[in-house]
Amino acid sequence: MDTKVQQKIGLKHGSGGRAMRQLIEDVFLSLASPVDGIGLSALDDGAAIRVGDRWLVITTDSHVVHPIFFPGGDIGRISVSGTVNDLAMMGATEPVGLTCAVILEEGFPRADLERVVASMRETAKEAGAPIVTGDTKVMGKGQVDGIVLNTTGVALADRVVSDAGLRAGDVLVVTGSIGDHGMAVMARRHDLRLEGDLRSDVAPINGLVRAALAAGGEDVVAMKDPTRGGVAGVLHEMAAKGGVGIVVDEPSLPINDEVRAAGEMIGIDPLLVANEGKAVIGVRARSADKVLAALRAHPLGARATVFARAIAERPGAVILDTGFGKRMLAEPEGELLPRIC
Structure with a gap:
C-alpha cells in the first residue's frame, strides 16, 4: 500500500520545520500557477504581483496560539503583527488594508472576544494597517479550540525583497x-x-x-x-x-x-x-x-x-x-x- 495513504497530519506538519515544508511541497504546491512576480512556488512570506510599475504584495496567516493571553501579548496582537510583518519581509511596509476572519467555539467568553478585538484595533493603529473587512463563524462546543483568527494583508511596494537573495560575502x-x-x-x-x-x-x-x-x-x-x-x-x-x-x-x-x-x-x-x-x-x-x-x-x-x-x-x-x-x-x-x- 502507498505509504502516503496511511499518513496522517501531525502537529509537526504545521510547525515551521522540515516536516511542514515537505507537506507544502508534496501537497499544496500543486495549487501554484505562474504569476508575473513571486507566487506560491517561491514559498516566501507572501506573493508579489506586478501592477504597472509597482508590486501588489499579498499575504495571509492563521493563528491558533494557546493560551490566547500571555505575557507581552495575545492572539489578537499576533494576528495583526504577523500579517503586517510578513508584508514587510517582502519590502511592503505600508499596508493598504487587512481582512480578519474569526472562528469561535460555542461558549467562548464574550469578554475575552472583546479583549482580543480591542488588542487587534490597537495593534492595527500602531502599524498603520486598517482592518477593512472580515468574516465570523461559530462552531459547536469541542469542534474548535476557543478562537481561531485569520488575517490577510495587502500592500503596494516599489521594490520587492525575497528571502532568496543572499550571495557569498553578505x-x-x-x-x-x-x-x-x-x-x-x-x-x-x-x-x-x-x-x-x-x-x-x-x-x-x-x-x-x-x-x-x-x-x-x-x-x-x-x-x-x-x-x-x-x-x-x-x-x-x-x-x-x-x-x-x-x-x-x-x-x-x-x-x-x-x-x-x-x-x-x-x-x-x-x-x-x-x-x-x-x-x-x-x-x-x-x-x-x-x-x-x-x-x-x-x-x-x-x-x-x-x-x-x-x-x-x-x-x-x-x-x-x-x-x-x-x-x-x-x-x-x-x-x-x-x-x-
Missing part, C-alpha cells in the same frame, strides 16, 4: 533578542516559575523594516521573520534558496538571560524558538554599518546585531561557530513548542 543582521515569544508562551502554558521578566516580543515591525530599507536600499537583499522554526529555520531557508552556506557567530547572538535560562531548563535551543517581533535581514557587507545604525536608532531595533555571514562553501549548510569550534546547526524537523502563534 552579512546577516537580527533586529533584536531571539526566542522571546516562544519561551514566554511556553512558560505561561506550563506555569513555569522563572525569575525575571519573560515576555513575548510580539509587535508590528514594518516601521523598523522601513528604516532598514531606507538606509540600505538595494543592498538589502533578503528578509524573513523568524517565527515558527526560529532563527535556525530562517537560516536554513535562506541558505538553501540562495545557494550559499551560512556561518553563525554564536557569541554575538542577542539572547535575554530569561530566555537562555528557560531554554536550559527544558533543553531547547533559543535558535529554534519563535519570535513575533524580529527580522533576519541579509545585507551586502558594504552597507551593513548603515543598516545597523538605522535599526539601532529605532525603539524596536536597539539590540540589532550582525550575527552571521554567507559563504560560497557548503551551500545550504548552516554552521555554528561557538568561538571554540564549529558544528552544523540542524534544521528543525518541527517546532518543539506547538501552537505558539
Whole structure:
C-alpha cells in the first residue's frame, strides 16, 4: 500500500520545520500557477504581483496560539503583527488594508472576544494597517479550540525583497533578542516559575523594516521573520534558496538571560524558538554599518546585531561557530513548542 495513504497530519506538519515544508511541497504546491512576480512556488512570506510599475504584495496567516493571553501579548496582537510583518519581509511596509476572519467555539467568553478585538484595533493603529473587512463563524462546543483568527494583508511596494537573495560575502543582521515569544508562551502554558521578566516580543515591525530599507536600499537583499522554526529555520531557508552556506557567530547572538535560562531548563535551543517581533535581514557587507545604525536608532531595533555571514562553501549548510569550534546547526524537523502563534 502507498505509504502516503496511511499518513496522517501531525502537529509537526504545521510547525515551521522540515516536516511542514515537505507537506507544502508534496501537497499544496500543486495549487501554484505562474504569476508575473513571486507566487506560491517561491514559498516566501507572501506573493508579489506586478501592477504597472509597482508590486501588489499579498499575504495571509492563521493563528491558533494557546493560551490566547500571555505575557507581552495575545492572539489578537499576533494576528495583526504577523500579517503586517510578513508584508514587510517582502519590502511592503505600508499596508493598504487587512481582512480578519474569526472562528469561535460555542461558549467562548464574550469578554475575552472583546479583549482580543480591542488588542487587534490597537495593534492595527500602531502599524498603520486598517482592518477593512472580515468574516465570523461559530462552531459547536469541542469542534474548535476557543478562537481561531485569520488575517490577510495587502500592500503596494516599489521594490520587492525575497528571502532568496543572499550571495557569498553578505552579512546577516537580527533586529533584536531571539526566542522571546516562544519561551514566554511556553512558560505561561506550563506555569513555569522563572525569575525575571519573560515576555513575548510580539509587535508590528514594518516601521523598523522601513528604516532598514531606507538606509540600505538595494543592498538589502533578503528578509524573513523568524517565527515558527526560529532563527535556525530562517537560516536554513535562506541558505538553501540562495545557494550559499551560512556561518553563525554564536557569541554575538542577542539572547535575554530569561530566555537562555528557560531554554536550559527544558533543553531547547533559543535558535529554534519563535519570535513575533524580529527580522533576519541579509545585507551586502558594504552597507551593513548603515543598516545597523538605522535599526539601532529605532525603539524596536536597539539590540540589532550582525550575527552571521554567507559563504560560497557548503551551500545550504548552516554552521555554528561557538568561538571554540564549529558544528552544523540542524534544521528543525518541527517546532518543539506547538501552537505558539
